[in-house]
Amino acid sequence: MSLKPAVSNTDHAQGNLNADLVIVEYGDYQCPYCGAAYPVLKELMGQFGNQIKFVFRNFPLSEMHQYARSSALAAEAANLQGKFWEMHDAIYENQHYLNESLLLKLAEKLNLDIHQFEKDLENSELAKKVDSDFESGIISGVNGTPSFYVNGKKFDGGAEDLFQLLSTNEE
């Protein structure tokens, strides 16, 4: 199964933006498996970040996870103030305490303009972005979170397996 649409400049990317290796994660901020993958991915990027372009797309399971969608919107709102990854990381690092007031607290901690942040949470463009990420996941064959794509192809494994892949490449 392949990634549709392909990675573009509307995606959130970190690492080496010109890398040949592109990893895409479809994630849900409240999903415990995504939470468990987070530190592994962090280490992966710490070690191999110069070889990887890492992209995050929203895949909130809103019916199952009460705060998944508001978290996705919070990260998108932070993005408008240039702090997508900071918010992404802060949410995963505090996943156990996730609720709406935590999202505001994190925004304060990141020194975001809170008034603007709160306004942006209601921005329908951001809702559309989250929906279109979700829809792209569906047509790309996402069957749970986290789901990973390596250079556009679905990767049948988790974060640990990605680490394995990179470590083997190294040898």
Add this chain to the structure above:
Amino acid sequence: MILQKNEVAPDFTLFATPDQKITLSEFKGKNIILAFYPADWSPVCSDQMALYNEMLKFFKNYNAEIFGISVDSKWCHLAFSQSRNLHFPLLADFESKGEIARKYGVYNEEEGECKRALFVINRDGIIEWSYLSPTAINPGADGILEALETLNTK
């Protein structure tokens, strides 16, 4: 063998809730997605039914209804539905056990469960697409949407 494209979808009447039954043929005029799955209560975030639950609005756009089917009883389905906050019916292929799954060619005799299989049935009750998934793998929904898309362009 799993029923294939262009075969007539066998009709059935199964419990959807403790006091309500659903009959397939009453849904003529709508596209129907049947998702046979082995059992309620599989692991959370990769749960197939939970995924479809998030997609109901996409299915609606294609004039499609989705039904999950397993051999679990109506009471088990009720508890599972409530726990996962599901907004579509789960049908109980419970008496005689697996009878409907057998008719569709997707019963696993060894485990006594449905196999993991998907059917997209058109407005006239004809199978448009079927797919048998490896039991351990959640097949996602891309195949379903593709089949619905094909129906739409006919």
